[in-house]
Amino acid sequence: MSQQAQLRIPATYLRGGTSKGVFFLRDELPEAAQVPGPARDALLLRVIGSPDPYAKQIDGMGGATSSTSKTVIISHSEQPDHDVDYLFGQVSIDSPFVDWSGNCGNLSAAVGPFAIEKGLVPAERLPRDGIAEVRIWQANIAKTIIARVPMCEGRVQETGDFALDGVTFPAAEVAVAFRDPAAGEGSMFPTGNVVDTLEVPESVVAGGRIQATLINAGIPTIFVAARDLGYQGTELQEAINADGEALARLETLRAHGALRMGLIQELGEAARRQHTPKVAFVAPPVDHVVSSGREIRADEIDVLIRAVSMGKLHHAMMGTAAVAIAAAAAVPGTLVNLAAGGGADAQSGAGQTGSARDSVCFGHPSGTLRVGASAHRQSPSGQVSDGQQGEGEWTVSEAVMSRSARILMEGWVRVPAETLMR
Known part of the structure; x- marks a missing residue:
């Protein structure tokens, strides 16, 4: 019986805040997965290693926790005055679905550094040394996020002495501002009451x-x-x-x-x-x-x-x-x-x-x-x-908090070719 080679997809594994996720450029995904739908969900599930009845995600990139069963798709922004569009998928560990209903605030801190590394932010907007502002459109909830990313000698600064509880090692501080953070189109208090x-x-x-x-x-x-x-x-x-x-x-x-x-x-x-x-x-x-x-x-x-x-x-x-x-x-x-x-x-x-x-x-x-x-x-x-x-x-x-982010690994992630044929 003939066997098909695995799909080989460019990907980057990043930590953002107290979460980790697999990041993709939308245009580097297989064509069927570049648009929302079953093919995209099937691919991301297989990348992470879900659904897994053992709840370990051994055969994938997930870490078997809600903080590490995450995927991100980045593209040039289709919104005026924004640099990138950021789409977040929370992958279920033991069930066959990807939840697109919200954002990941921790991984939001990694979007700016990733966008700069991938050349999605115009060079004229990047200081050689100092703070680069990356304008992010959060596509899940249709909101703007501003990531203030430290730069050193023309590159993203990832190391530093900023300590974040829940993360073992210090790193460079990334300030993240969430503009008009009320989720969706409704009121901040959907019932009209604070209690x-x-x-x-x-x-x-x-x-x-x-x-x-x-x-x-x-x-x-x-x-x-x-x-x-x-x-x-x-x-x-x-x-x-x-x-x-x-x-x-x-x-x-x-x-x-x-x-x-x-x-x-x-x-x-x-x-x-x-x-x-x-x-x-x-x-x-x-x-x-x-x-x-x-x-x-x-x-x-x-x-x-x-x-x-x-x-x-x-x-x-x-x-x-x-x-x-x-x-x-x-x-x-x-x-x-x-x-x-x-x-x-x-x-x-x-x-x-x-x-x-x-x-x-x-x-x-x-x-x-x-x-x-x-x-x-x-x-x-x-x-x-x-x-x-x-x-x-x-x-x-606006709501503001400080996180940190670091690229952990970059290259290609592999999944069986049959993943997109089901």
Whole structure:
């Protein structure tokens, strides 16, 4: 029986923030995979090594976690005043689908360096030394991201002394600004409220009702108080991920939140939309120990946050969820804002208003991260006002955080030719 040679596709493996992914130039993909559809999804699944019933992705480039089962497609931008279009695919580990419903904030930090290395940014816009601004169109959510990439002697600077909790080695700092980060075309708060009472099964919480902040910023996210779930906000991965009942509770909560946010039309759809929304639980700061064994003092942070991604507690924090945290912290009265000290009793959001803040340092399982955003109200007439007394919907013009990025390997990835023939 004759055998076909494997397809050989140019690819680059990059770390961005606390994630890793396989990057492709769209025009270097096989023709059938240059457009959205089953051929593209089949190719990316095979590259990463999914679906894998063993949940190891041994026969692919994935790392068997939500942070490392990622793909990116980059092309010259079709949008005015942008350098590149960035399309992100979150590859399911054990199911045969690629979720295109949201962005990866961590890998956003790697898009700028990759674009410069591949010659997609005009040379006249690149300083020999200093900071290059790469204008990125995030195609999944139709938003602009500005990556500020350090340059040294005409090349991207990748090494440096910027430390990022969740990443073992220091590297060069890449500042990433998310413009108008409210996801999609809807309101930042899709229900119109900064806190909702969400009805859920009693298997999630006694009484079947839980307060939640439902926000579309960076990525759709459901924030709840840790104590309402019986948690402290200091939990590490093994405390949640080794508990099947806990994961089931959190997934049920996520599905009901997605329905309330209008992201799905019936609960069963949540299983086919694993990437969005995220669910996270928040708590006021306390002294605690992170996964590296380092002790974090309560006065080093403003709030504790743990987030679930693709059905597992994240080892650090998703970049897009960090944007949601920044936006929520900036708006008085959200559960994030209140847990960060925005109310008289930070333990509970009931009946409180909180106060605005333009940055927050939060604790996550691997350490801490500071993010910033400024919020304002915009009335239907276009008038902008700050603070509690304004009218209209809350908006955030920009959210900013620092990450780092590094090319780990470049060359070709190989997949069986039959991948595109199914």
